[in-house]
Amino acid sequence: MPELPEVETVARQLAPLVAGRRVTRLAIHDRAKLAPPGARLAERTVGRVMRVGKRVLIELQPAPAARGGSTGLGAAGAAVPGAAPLWLAVHLRMTGRLVFGREIPADTPRPHVRAQLFLDGGVISFIDPRRFGTFEWLRSPEEAVPDAVDPTENAFTPECLAALLRGSPQPLKTWLLRQDRLVGIGNIYASEILWHARLSPFRAAGRLKRDEIARLHAATRAVLTAAIEACGTTFSDFQDAHGLTGSYQRFLAVYEREGEPCLRCGGPVARRTQAQRSTYWCRGCAAGAVARGGAHSEP
DNA sequence: GGGTACCTGAAA
DNA sequence: TTTCAGGTACCC
Numbered sequence: 001m002p003e004l005p006e007v008e009t010v011a012r013q014l015a016p017l018v019a020g021r022r023v024t025r026l027a028i029h030d031r032a033k034l035a036p037p038g039a040r041l042a043e044r045t046v047g048r049v050m051r052v053g054k055r056v057l058i059e060l061q062p063a064p065a066a067r068g069g070s071t072g073l074g075a076a077g078a079a080v081p082g083a084a085p086l087w088l089a090v091h092l093r094m095t096g097r098l099v100f101g102r103e104i105p106a107d108t109p110r111p112h113v114r115a116q117l118f119l120d121g122g123v124i125s126f127i128d129p130r131r132f133g134t135f136e137w138l139r140s141p142e143e144a145v146p147d148a149v150d151p152t153e154n155a156f157t158p159e160c161l162a163a164l165l166r167g168s169p170q171p172l173k174t175w176l177l178r179q180d181r182l183v184g185i186g187n188i189y190a191s192e193i194l195w196h197a198r199l200s201p202f203r204a205a206g207r208l209k210r211d212e213i214a215r216l217h218a219a220t221r222a223v224l225t226a227a228i229e230a231c232g233t234t235f236s237d238f239q240d241a242h243g244l245t246g247s248y249q250r251f252l253a254v255y256e257r258e259g260e261p262c263l264r265c266g267g268p269v270a271r272r273t274q275a276q277r278s279t280y281w282c283r284g285c286a287a288g289a290v291a292r293g294g295a296h297s298e299p
Numbered sequence: 300g301g302g303t304a305c306c307t308g309a310a311a
Numbered sequence: 312t313t314t315c316a317g318g319t320a321c322c323c
Contacts, residue, residue: 002318277316278315
């Protein structure tokens with residue numbers, strides 16, 4: 001379930017459930033996707049849980065006994081095992097989910113449970129049918145910060161967006177999926193954002209006019225904000241006791257609505273494969289922008 | 300850039 | 312049986 005709003009939702013919902021709990025052990029049920037942490041895990045305490053880009057970061061604070069010096073160094077200057085900060089960075093990719101459960105499950109994990117972090121009074125399970133998800137150990141959250149702008153942050157302004165777009169010949173939809181310019185937008189929200197901005201997915205990203213960039217900026221902010229408020233978009237309805245679900249699917253304007261009437265003009269929603277992914281858009285609504293800005297192989 | 304690969308399950 | 316799926320790394 002992972003675009004920016006879904007990952008943000010996971011981090012927000014997980015944080016209060018796990019903060020302050022003591023770590024007991026980590027279990028990897030899948031082939032090793034995660035190297036040993038290189039530091040002691042037991043006796044650490046879960047600290048912050050946050051989203052960075054599309055990843056969830058879980059802070060594992062040093063064990064109290066090892067916390068004596070804030071430097072994490074012993075008297076001889078050697079690193080004290082367990083004293084260094086440690087962060088578990090999880091990328092959910094296509095089908096990954098992080099679920100917190102209060103009961104410790106039996107030794108035989110449920111299907112698709114690839115890893116579990118056992119805590120006092122509960123367990124964080126990583127469930128991932130397609131096994132695309134990834135784990136990584138970090139020493140600080142800064143290591144996860146991508147060289148790209150987070151569209152929910154204040155630094156994301158129309159001027160910032162204009163600078164990012166400048167010179168790119170890529171079609172807008174493809175450009176929005178890049179993670180090295182703006183982080184967090186995936187296949188659902190790319191189509192949704194462009195519909196709200198009344199822009200064709202096939203326009204060259206670097207050729208937008210000032211007012212079009214303003215519309216794209218506003219739509220990006222509005223769609224992501226609304227999706228976060230709705231706790232993201234959920235299609236499959238797993239019935240876990242503590243599974244996370246969102247409700248933004250009720251607000252989707254074009255995604256998976258091929259042939260249905262456009263909510264704005266009533267024309268049919270179109271679908272076309274673009275860079276091996278489905279793009280949904282309304283020809284009629286995007287046509288105005290095309291007429292003014294010039295088509296980029298508009299079908 | 301585009302194409303392919305990584306995986307599995309659901310739906311057509 | 313084939314196609315499609317919320318992502319990204321890697322190949323020419």
